Amino acid sequence: MRAGILVTGTEVLTATIRDENGPWLSEQLSGLGVELVEILVVADHPGDLVNGLEHMKSIGIDLIITTGGLGPTADDLTAEVVAAFSGRGMELDPDMEAKIARVLARFAAGSSVDLSVDALNEANRKQAMIPVGAKALDPIGTAPGLIVPGQGEGDPLVLVLPGPPRELRPMWEAAQGEPMLRAVLDRATRLQKYRLRMFGTPESELAMSLREIESDGLSFDGLEITTCLRKGEVEVDVRYRDAAAGAAEELKEALRERHARSLYSLDGRTVDEVVAALLAGRRLGLAESCSAGLLAARITDVPGSSEYFAGGVVSYSNEAKRDLLGVDQALLDEFGAVSAEVAEAMAIGALDRFGADVAVAITGIAGPGGGSDEKPVGLVHFNVRTAEGGVRAAAPVIPGGRRDVRERSALVAMHLLREMLA
């Protein structure tokens, strides 16, 4: 069972808006064990849409899901194009017309703008035109979805969904109750999956481990292994059918043995989730210079973080380090703001000022200016400490531009915090 997603929308193709539907549907299909072959984004031009549909048919796709192009305006023509592609005419569905009219009447009544219901109805009658033999799906907004079967044996089934994610998502759920779609989805074999997360192992080293594990005798048949470098971490996704469950488990074990230090999540949890769990019952204070609030923002992205997060100082200037964190001016003069000594004093200050029992300090050179031979752009000093006297310090030179250095600083700090609390 192979599927393709056809995203229509000039605004998506021109990068005016981001496509949320392709990635979301991809995850849904993956959960159902459907192999997604491609996502194709085209403009609202009938010719491009037809080319996309024909291409997907030509490579043997069984299920095409289209998104967008179901609105009332003239450039919305997915329904007609799909009907023609599937060799079907269009006919008015009076029930659907009545449903849409009711939705529009409600909409007009609730609107502050003066809308003509008749004009709206006319513009939207178009949306009640359904390909002959297709199944219409009740609208969430005003546009019904469609399930359109092909004419010939082996022709793809086309599921036509609206563009707005808040309409598409519930309609996708509803569509799964429909026998025509169900019959196609049931041909897929559901895959199992796990995700490992690592921090500190380069992707090339992981690739070498995988080669060695295979040459040590573990068969990767039936395992689909994807490694991905994402924001400084490596993610390993393993998908497998039930028959390969043993091999999948052995692979996990082998990777755990080889990368005991960097492999920090065996259950898909992110470092943010791991750290949030470790912080329960504690009280955290922060002192950020170059990351300037990014670590605080990350910590508080987790609902309920107010239970353990007391607060932070973004001590961008030396005065702020001195006045709000109690960093000694002599340390700043002697070692400079970006130094192990100042990082330590910032962390001690954060413990003290927030009455915290664990604190993190970050001070570094984000660039593009401000670097020197001795202290290059990307040099960041970290100091993590607990009230009980535990300390972790590090001073890597983080590669990349200003944004990379700042974001990576928050990431490194999360991992130091994890190591400290684990």
Place this chain on the structure above:
Amino acid sequence: MRAGILVTGTEVLTATIRDENGPWLSEQLSGLGVELVEILVVADHPGDLVNGLEHMKSIGIDLIITTGGLGPTADDLTAEVVAAFSGRGMELDPDMEAKIARVLARFAAGSSVDLSVDALNEANRKQAMIPVGAKALDPIGTAPGLIVPGQGEGDPLVLVLPGPPRELRPMWEAAQGEPMLRAVLDRATRLQKYRLRMFGTPESELAMSLREIESDGLSFDGLEITTCLRKGEVEVDVRYRDAAAGAAEELKEALRERHARSLYSLDGRTVDEVVAALLAGRRLGLAESCSAGLLAARITDVPGSSEYFAGGVVSYSNEAKRDLLGVDQALLDEFGAVSAEVAEAMAIGALDRFGADVAVAITGIAGPGGGSDEKPVGLVHFNVRTAEGGVRAAAPVIPGGRRDVRERSALVAMHLLREMLA
């Protein structure tokens, strides 16, 4: 001149990572007047890649840009597949091999992990294999890019770029100096473009303005107008050929008249850039509760912000509001942490503690918990003030989930700051 973008990567197709390259390249092509026909995302399977290339060729595309699949691991095979598609063999480029070896030696030297340079070199020799007759582009990371001409008249030119955006972007710039690519790009007609930014006008109201401006007699022929709601602001992109420059200018003027208050940028500058310019010569202090560092992070995303940004307090707990900002405990007890009174006290505290001449305070309920009938989730109090006594306060209820409320809080604060300083 028609182009297609072929994004390769199982991790993109499976929604493990978001594709940043397709949208970015789309904007670049648009700036050069190149018509982008489609963006196709496929997995790292040679068959799917070939199908995509053949499909683009079959619909008459002149320039195919591929992204990703240039790494050292076995599933990275874009170069070989494109070579075969273009009817070319592969050969080792000794200069490129030497260049990559130098990059790797530097990488190994700077790494804290014990890496075998020989093993790395072997894994990466693959990256120095170049299609015969292709132009190799110097690597930004370790992977060279490629410009691969077709064999026949009318065959598409293929530009092969690496997947990581920080490698792809500079390589795209460099590629434009190459005659093979230049010759194809020069066949496009360049469009002029401007972007307006608005804050506070709903997109539907803007749509009505556009209809009225047109019915008032301004012809939109030759103007391509795209409006887009992005992160709480409305962007209006207008693209036009030289012949329509007068109409484009008139449209800008008409929108400026109608939306004088909300239209804050006529030259494409973001609010972050506008505020950065307004802050020059000033000294800013922040006091953030629910936005918890997001405003500080936004302010300091601009290089050189240390000139005017003194620092901030992320006063997540009441103790932090009291101890670090000097908010009176009686105010907290009487009005609660989310109140106009506490926002004011936080801003006054930030002015004082940072010796600032302008301060912003944000305190609100980000949710999902903590809301009440009187103070619902999304209620955020803002207080912006200058040492000279200027004040702007606001207390909107921001819709959406926790992340929306937090991010939108930082955005609203940027606009209040802009209005205060303008």
